Amino acid sequence: MAQRPQDQSLSRARQVAPGRSALLIVDAQNWVMDESQHGGRPEFAAAAQGHAIPNMQRLIGVARDAGIEVVYTVMENQTLDGRDRSLDYKLSGFFIAKGSWEAQVIEALAPGADEMVLPKTSSSLFNSTNFDYLMRNIGIDSIIVTGFLTDQCVDHAIRDGADRDYYMICAADACATDTRARHEAALNAFKGYCRMETTEALLREIAAAAQ
Numbered sequence: 529m530a531q532r533p534q535d536q537s538l539s540r541a542r543q544v545a546p547g548r549s550a551l552l553i554v555d556a557q558n559w560v561m562d563e564s565q566h567g568g569r570p571e572f573a574a575a576a577q578g579h580a581i582p583n584m585q586r587l588i589g590v591a592r593d594a595g596i597e598v599v600y601t602v603m604e605n606q607t608l609d610g611r612d613r614s615l616d617y618k619l620s621g622f623f624i625a626k627g628s629w630e631a632q633v634i635e636a637l638a639p640g641a642d643e644m645v646l647p648k649t650s651s652s653l654f655n656s657t658n659f660d661y662l663m664r665n666i667g668i669d670s671i672i673v674t675g676f677l678t679d680q681c682v683d684h685a686i687r688d689g690a691d692r693d694y695y696m697i698c699a700a701d702a703c704a705t706d707t708r709a710r711h712e713a714a715l716n717a718f719k720g721y722c723r724m725e726t727t728e729a730l731l732r733e734i735a736a737a738a739q
């Protein structure tokens with residue numbers, strides 16, 4: 529069967545622009561960073577503190593200055609006993625109490641007064657939040673994804689966003705997971721669903737778009 533030609537008017541290189549772009553910070557919360565909950569992950573701690581969190585800080589600052597929407601997700605129960613969690617979260621033992629310290633975004637990346645923080649109880653924010661509805665209301669069609677973990681909730685956000693007709697962009701050095709090997713494997717696995725960029729490249733692109 530002959531393959532249909534690609535639509536040349538479409539490209540993953542679509543320019544990031546204020547008014548139709550969002551910066552998504554996935555699960556950068558106290559529970560994720562609390563090593564007492566996870567048995568010790570030296571490679572994750574080094575990557576998160578060494579470059580992922582500093583790069584998220586830089587992207588947040590430039591996005592705010594440019595008028596790009598900044599949106600956060602956190603894992604957080606919406607009931608006291610956690611009955612609203614996905615089956616996977618129940619099987620995995622993920623229980624982050626509603627309104628708890630564990631559910632809060634880390635202080636280094638604290639949300640602004642008018643920025644959305646969406647609690648979720650599944651790996652994909654598209655399954656357990658109204659993120660899609662909100663982005664379409666605002667007019668967002670491009671999403672820069674950062675956060676934790678690269679091979680879990682970041683992966684799900686990128687794949688599901690692509691299937692919902694968003695231009696997905698991964699800030700590869702503003703994400704991290706348990707090991708460097710897992711991080712690299714995840715990037716390689718979902719690269720076909722997004723544009724892969726460095727923080728430096730995105731900072732330049734956003735700054736140029738805001739002029």
